[in-house]
Amino acid sequence: MKTAESKRAKPWMKSASLAVAAFAVALLGTGCNPECVDQFDCRADNGEAPAGQQWVCVDEKCETEPLPTTPTPDAGTPDSGTPDAGQPDSGTPDAGQPDSGTPDAGQPDSGTPDSGTPDAGEPDAGTPDAGEPDAGPVVVDCATVPLDPKLGTLVLQPGFVAAESVALSPDILALGASPGPTYTFYGIQGRGKDAALFSLGTWPNLQPGTTKLFDIVTQADRDGSATVYPGGYVINDGLRVFAGYTLGATGSPGNVAMYDLAMPDGSNYVVAPKNFSAASFSSGDLSTVLVNGGGLGALPVPPTPGDLGVFALVTSTDPMGTVRAVNFPQGDVVGSGFTAVTDTGVAALGYFDQNFVNVLHGVAPATLATAITSGTPLDLGTQAKVDVGSDFNDVAAFGGGVVLNRGAYAPPDYDFVATDVSRYALSVGANDAVTVGARVPVLTYVNQCTTVRMLKALGSDVLVGVSDRNGRRLVRLQVAP
Numbered sequence: 001m002k003t004a005e006s007k008r009a010k011p012w013m014k015s016a017s018l019a020v021a022a023f024a025v026a027l028l029g030t031g032c033n034p035e036c037v038d039q040f041d042c043r044a045d046n047g048e049a050p051a052g053q054q055w056v057c058v059d060e061k062c063e064t065e066p067l068p069t070t071p072t073p074d075a076g077t078p079d080s081g082t083p084d085a086g087q088p089d090s091g092t093p094d095a096g097q098p099d100s101g102t103p104d105a106g107q108p109d110s111g112t113p114d115s116g117t118p119d120a121g122e123p124d125a126g127t128p129d130a131g132e133p134d135a136g137p138v139v140v141d142c143a144t145v146p147l148d149p150k151l152g153t154l155v156l157q158p159g160f161v162a163a164e165s166v167a168l169s170p171d172i173l174a175l176g177a178s179p180g181p182t183y184t185f186y187g188i189q190g191r192g193k194d195a196a197l198f199s200l201g202t203w204p205n206l207q208p209g210t211t212k213l214f215d216i217v218t219q220a221d222r223d224g225s226a227t228v229y230p231g232g233y234v235i236n237d238g239l240r241v242f243a244g245y246t247l248g249a250t251g252s253p254g255n256v257a258m259y260d261l262a263m264p265d266g267s268n269y270v271v272a273p274k275n276f277s278a279a280s281f282s283s284g285d286l287s288t289v290l291v292n293g294g295g296l297g298a299l300p301v302p303p304t305p306g307d308l309g310v311f312a313l314v315t316s317t318d319p320m321g322t323v324r325a326v327n328f329p330q331g332d333v334v335g336s337g338f339t340a341v342t343d344t345g346v347a348a349l350g351y352f353d354q355n356f357v358n359v360l361h362g363v364a365p366a367t368l369a370t371a372i373t374s375g376t377p378l379d380l381g382t383q384a385k386v387d388v389g390s391d392f393n394d395v396a397a398f399g400g401g402v403v404l405n406r407g408a409y410a411p412p413d414y415d416f417v418a419t420d421v422s423r424y425a426l427s428v429g430a431n432d433a434v435t436v437g438a439r440v441p442v443l444t445y446v447n448q449c450t451t452v453r454m455l456k457a458l459g460s461d462v463l464v465g466v467s468d469r470n471g472r473r474l475v476r477l478q479v480a481p
Helices: 016-029 039-046 219-223 365-374
Strands: 053-058 061-066 160-167 172-177 184-189 196-202 212-215 228-236 240-247 254-260 268-271 277-283 286-293 309-314 321-327 333-341 347-353 358-363 391-398 401-410 415-428 434-436 440-444 451-458 461-468 471-479
Touching (some): 172 451, 212 254, 228 277, 277 365, 286 321, 286 347, 286 365, 333 358, 333 391, 358 365, 358 434, 391 415, 415 451
Parallel strands (some): 172 228, 391 451
Antiparallel strands (some): 053 061, 196 212, 228 240, 240 254, 254 268, 277 286, 286 309, 309 321, 333 347, 347 358, 391 401, 401 415, 415 434, 415 440, 451 461, 461 471
16 A cells, blocks of 8 residues: 655656656765775776786775786796696695595594584574564554544644644645634635635635636636646635646646635736745735746746746735745756745745755745845845755644655655654844744654645644545644643
């Protein structure tokens, strides 16, 4: 039974798994291990040395040197002539009774003490070598393993509590809550070109929607031939609901749908190629939706293939505008990344780097607001980096910090195998510098029988979407009082 989670892959990142494999192989060939330990390593790796030369290992590197010149007596007549084969070397003194007699080949060498029970008996092949300590049970049967009603096989760590848990229909691809205090949910239902926005109710009374509110895919793309990939986010800023998609076509074109809660007829779309994640951000009078991708509206200008960054849809102006807010570090980015905003306004912005690992930085609200209002993008590489210590495949705000599902893409299939869900506090100090707190585990995995499929903010709490043989459910986690 395969239970490992796979990363939500956008069309432009579908080669990432293959690239990871290639990169791993490359690493094996370009590390810092010594070239050799002795001459035998050199001969094994490079074959026989040239004529008259021999391999030597010098300072852990293979080199050749001339074969040593040996004295004539070793190669001359004494070695091949009569003296070596004559009586002094093979005569009675050397091969006579003392050398070949009973003492050398007799009973003491072949008798019972050498081949008897002590060498092949029970002590060498008994239970201690092949018994349970070495080959004991390591395989977990996910069909029978005990499951906690809320968290399955996940283990909640000290300092956190699991509150309400509600079933999550497999028909719901993504969802998001309103700012609160009454949390109204909207979600994406339907696959591919049929993906649409539905109302799901209020927390914790969630049900799949029955009335479609808005198609998140434009009519032109529904009529087109390209495959549609709905995004994994739904953003509700209290006035509008946003959801995105991309196409399986050159350049990964896409759009972000904007559903107007007060005037549904005014709902529309904004062009957003390669959009991967999004989050609502506000500071003072400024209200925006941050989109992590390859452009927004008419941006970038001029259009540059692969020009990834974070773009802001400014919703506090009429008409709404688009701004490039963040530049990713040049030469270190191969894909879009994750986006989240804490309830204190710190933005956690990320990308997929050349090592094929997700990276995350924290940006103070004043710093990000200045970049948006001035039209001068900030360089994300200059902002505080979250030292995750591994890869991760989802991020969400959790109070004054963010929570990540950590793990790695494991060969041979490069499914995501998670190890823990951990929280990092993000605080703002002097000169708007962001301080990243130490990693605090929230949930740990003891196996992959229960996996985390989504992380979504709910006010200052976080919803963890888990999946196991009991189905999918949302569990509300809170910081312990």
